[in-house]
Amino acid sequence: MSDNRPSNRKKYTTSGSSSVDKRGDGLGTGPVGSGNGHNNSTGGFDHGSGSGKAITRGAAGGSGIMIILLIAYLIFGGGGGTSSNNSPVHSGNQSSGSSTNMNSVNSSVADGSRAKYTNIKGDKDDVVTLMVYMCGTDLESRSGMATNDLTEMANATNAKNVNIIVYTGGCARWKNNIVSNSTNQIYQVKDGGLKCLVSDDGNKGMTKPETLTDFIKYCKQNYPANRNCLILWDHGGGSVSGYGYDEKQSKNGSMTLGGIKKALENAQTKFDFIGFDACLMATCETALMLDPYADYLIASEETEPGIGWYYTNWLTKLSKDTSMPTLEIGKNIIDDFTAKCASQCRGQKTTLSIIDLAEFSNTIPSRLSEFSKSISSLIEKKEYKAVSDARYETREFAANTRIDQVDLVDLANNMKTDEGKALASAIISSVKYNQTSSSMTNAYGVSIYFPYRKTSYVNKAVDTYDNIGMDDEYSKCIKEFASLETSGQISTGGSQNPLGSLLGGGDGGSSSMSSDMIGSLLQTFLSGDSQISINGLTDVANSFLSGRALPTEDMAEYISENYFDSTALKFETNDKGESIIKLSEDQWDLVHSIDKNTYVDDGSGYIDLGLDNVYEFDENKNLIADTDRDWLAINNQIVPYYHIDTTETDDETVTTGYVPCKINDVKSKLIIVFDKENPKGYIAGAQTDYDEDETLTIAKSMSSLNVGDKLDFICDYYSYDGKYNDSYLLGEQMTVTDNMTISNIAIADKKVKITYLFTDIYNQQYWTDSIDK
Secondary structure, three states: OEOOEOOOOOOOEEEEEEOOOEEOOOOOOOOOOOOOOOOOOOOOOOOOOOOOOOOOOOOOOOOOOEEEOOOOOOOOOOOOOOOOOOOEEOOOOOOOOEOOOOOOOOOOOOOOOOOOOOOOOOOOOOOEEEEEEEEOHHHHHHHOHHHHHHHHHHHOOOOOOEEEEEEEEOOOOOOOOOOOOOOOEEEEEEOOEEEEEEOOOOOOOOOOHHHHHHHHHHHHHHOOOOEEEEEEEOOEEHHHHEEOOOOOOHHHOOEOHHHHHHHHHHHOOOEEEEEEEOOOOOEHHHHHHHOOOEEEEEEOOOOOEOOOOOHHHHHHHHHHOOOOOHHHHHHHHHHHHHHHHHHHOOOOOOEEEEEEHHHHHHHHHHHHHHHHHHHHHHHHOOOHHHHHHHHHHOOEEOHHHOOOEEEHHHHHHHHOOHHHHHHHHHHHHHEEEEEEEOOOOOOOOOEEEOOOOOHHHHHHHHHHHHHHOOOHHHHHHHHHHHHHHHHHHHHOOOOOOOHHHHOOOOOOOOOOOOHHHHHHHHHHHHHOOOOOOOOOOOOOHHHHHHHOOOOHHHHHHHHHHOOOOHHHOOOEEOOOOOEEEOOOHHHHOOEEEEEEEEEEEOOOEEEEEEEEOOEEEOOOOOEEEOOOOEEEEEOOEEOOEEEEEEEEOOOOEEEEEEEEEEEOOEEEEEEEEEOOOOOOOEEEEEEEOOOOOOOOOEOOEEOOEEOOOEEEEEEEEEEOOOOEEEEEEEEEEEEOOOOOOEEEEEEOOOEEEEEEEEEEOOOOEEEOOOEEO
8 A cells, every 4th residue: 555545456358248147046055256245255275186196005904914006106296196097277367476484494582481391302313203184174075185195294205203194074174095084193204205193083173172183192192202392283264263174073073272272282292393284373362271281383374275284305404413402303393384485386375384383482471461462552542543543454375264363473564563563573583484475465473363354253253362361451452442342333333245336326324423423323233223234244243332442422532533435436527537526635644445346237236246446546646446347367268356455565466366166066256366477467375265164174275276167156146226135156167277267357338337346444335436447
């Protein structure tokens, strides 16, 4: 954002046109778009399609019998990844490289930090037991990603004093003929194969803390070591949702941070490191929770690409020297992971860091508390806008899922307070090594939950903090922020949608409201008598409003003084014939984002083509609307597209969005990236889109599409009275080719309505009146 104006995407237009037609019956999925007033986006991630590396059975199975892994073929040079008989697809010349990275390990430790739990003997005399808790789930049943990683482990040269013990379960169908689909099992990776240690451990829920506890106890008893390490392999949900999705027992939900704490507490084992080969687990909350049980945390701030960790190299190096410092092990894991992702998952955002938990627990809690107080103080001083702007501009992870995890260093720096600077410095010191992809900026190794996109998770987060013993000051500050944000939404009528725009009446908002009127609205809402609704909030979910920092009358006064004038969202025609919107600088100060929203009239209702940050500004800094009758297309077929994120650096602007679709009949999101090397855009990968009642955790993303995959695009559909009707397939089914092109092309035949969606500092949405084309 520059000059109080959001950043825009430069579109690339080609000749020709595409019809826009929905087909089939409604899918009944609920809205697939993130900006249509429903705030429904809860999507997850997956590895994609493909069979993975083949594992075949050697001798008969059973406890104590060796099962040899025969590697039928190696994918991407043995590095895991999506596989099939078809070729992977990349469009554009994707860039690779690193950003926000450390060149070397920081081995220093802050004064006052506790001694490490693990005593490393040296001289290669250490015994290592690596416990891999592998909940295969749909990552395996759809994509064979667990099988890939088991193969990578088997490919490593493992010394006798390195025990690799794997617990399997949580998967309806393993992509190999060794691991059982019906029961949980325990294996040892040995001599290039899998030795079955426990052939039937029942059908235990993999997200139950007691299952993890029992596995750790089994390893400790049967494979004693002076260096114990634990890797949790599966989906990840971060601060709020925790770890794991058991495909066979999905009703169990995830293992929250409180659940992980319970499992580790009951296991009574100290770990050299605990790693998450899962998404989004490198959080401040995770690190503080793990301190009593481990010396280091290795995890990702962002969604992991589908190939996950690459196990062969770092395990081989560890076997050569079991006395290797833990930081060096972590560096090897991180370097292998980011290198493989750079070569195989170009364009996908990648992070991995190792955090010294002894130092983190020593230096962060007090600084986080002071930082939290400084945020509360800003809100109490009626400087909410400064906090909201800082949060909006902070690096966000899994942005399209609205889980509200952001980089803590970036957030602290953006607040521009002394307390923020102190916290950022302490975090950077405790993160001993961190690597990211070139497309990932401002990711320093540790994230935190901070509400903005979806305040309905606030109470769940606070409950988690109570369970893990996190400082009350942070709970207080996020409740205060969410309270004022929600109050700002209440003052403008709560949840909105394109109804007014589609019917030609704009959003029906007001230019201003007195503090008395706003105060009355807030009191009515808090009393439960209001008809106003806020997306995702129930009576239970909005109880955080009781923790507001300001009295109702003071909040009302602040909102009245910082009230977005939605009545100004009217198009004028300038002397060049362009449609423009004029706002005062004070009003531009209240705008966080702008997106073009296009609807196609098919004779029965409106097809929603999504949101795209396509617009310009004139010499007077007025918005110039893009009124062309065109939209984003793949292989010259118009598709729905939703802008997620735009990141600006000194060198380039990177824009990311998604296309709702089905890939081989699995509901998914194609990830589209526009950057300096690929201004026309390219498909960076895909993510499975889960329903909220299926799981709130996030799966790893697909590495690539494969030639021959079938794509069916999905659009939201509105009736003529402006109500969401259903979601439908759009256009014809597409077969993936080896060169998928992206461009804007003309919309054929039908009438088009163009509106713009403005989002303000309260994350409230407003639609302009429509331009008919």
